[in-house]
Amino acid sequence: MTTAMPERLRDDPDFRRYWAARALSTTGSMVTAIALPVLVYRLSGSTVLTALVTALESAPYLLTGLFAGALADRWNRRRVMVIADTVNAILVGSVPLAHLLGVLTVAQVLVVAFAVQSVHTFFDGANFGALPVLVGRARVAQANSAVWTASSLIELLVPPATGLLLAVLNPATLLSLDALSFAASAFAVRGIVRALSEVREVRPPLRPRVLLNDIGEGLRYLIRHAGVRTMTLIGAVQSFAGGGFMALIVVWCDRVLHIGTSGLRFGLVWGTWGIGGLIAALSLPRLLKRMSPAAITLYALPMSALIGVLAPLSPHWIVAALALLGWGSAYVLVIVNAVSYRQQVTPEHLLGRVNTAGRMLSWGVGWTIGSLVGGLLGNAFGARTGMVLMGLFGCVGVVIAWTSPLRRIAAGHDPQAAAETV
Secondary structure, three states: OOOOOOOOHHHOHHHHHHHHHHHHHHHHHHHHHHHHHHHHHHHHOOHHHHHHHHHHHHOHHHHHHHHHHHHHOOOOHHHHHHHHHHHHHHHHHHHHHHHHHOOOOHHHHHHHHHHHHHHHHHHHHHHHHHHHHHHOHHHHHHHHHHHHHHHHHHHHHHHHHHHHHHOOOOHHHHHHHHHHHHHHHHHHHHOOOOOOOOOOOOOOOOOHHHHHHHHHHHHHHHHHOHHHHHHHHHHHHHHHHHHHHHHOHHHHHHHHOOOOOOOHHHHHHHHHHHHHHHHHHHHHHHHHOOOOHHHHHHHHHHHHHHHHHHHHHOOOHHHHHHHHHHHHHHHHHHHHHHHHHHHHHOOHHHHHHHHHHHHHHHHHHHHHHHHHHHHHHHHHHOHHHHHHHHHHOHHHHHHHHHOOOHHHHHHHOOHHHHOOOO
């Protein structure tokens, strides 16, 4: 069944359902992003195990990302998203249930962190392809801005509330909210009327060799497209630095800023990142009217790298919060700009594969390895030194960007140059 696409996104009931699903899921996931490492830290007191939570949340992209993207390009995207949300509601719900029964262990928490993200790679593969089909390529940046604005508001409001709740509730109990959010997201996606996939041409039956050929097709497009290739590489380097930073943020708040792992101050420090993300999401559509995606990356990246180094040196929690505000603005701008760019230039039948490959390299490789390295550096040299060392890697991304084809693409704003192959 198909319906006309309203001119304004706010008037589109299907987009509102999609937006609601993402907002609900982000709310629950934000609670979990804070509560899960706090839970492991309280259960174990270990810097390395706490950092491992962050790594396990991104590691599945290394194992399943490419396959999830290839399969999502073959399967019904709506069905994939609904099933993934439903399975994750069950997985996350097992943690508060185990806590209630008195059998919760660190091992279970780590397994759930890994399993939830493994399932979520399939949701992501379908989601990346679904949005351009739902709203049209011309409105992808506007739609992503709406989604990221909601996410940023959530990241602003939820951390302080979570910090206060952690003072009176066990972190395991709070994970019930994430389980409910996954269930609500599945319900919202199921209600979308318009198709989330274009009509597929007849393709060879799914066999291992065929699946590998599908994956190879997506990777070849990513590698040969100069703009997509460069932004993906930059994303991987930036995620390496960001993963190391976030892997140590709970320990940093507790041992360096001395604000503990709960309460209003803890929530505010975490939440200022959300304000930065909100600024980035609201700015992107306006910036794209004045400059190309390549130019946005070139100018936002140095700011992100600089603040990523200076933020850990903050002498007080208020200064730290302001630093995270600036870093969140630049960091998220680079990310949402790159995602929108990939969705706009990638052919529909490759959307899942190309975007999950990009996520695998940035989130899976960069964030995972960065989290592990950050945890080891923090354990060896302390949280502050470890975070500074990780922040320095952001400067590598600046060098890559300014010596890449992005400079020529930005100078000429030439779509043909952006699609140049190697």
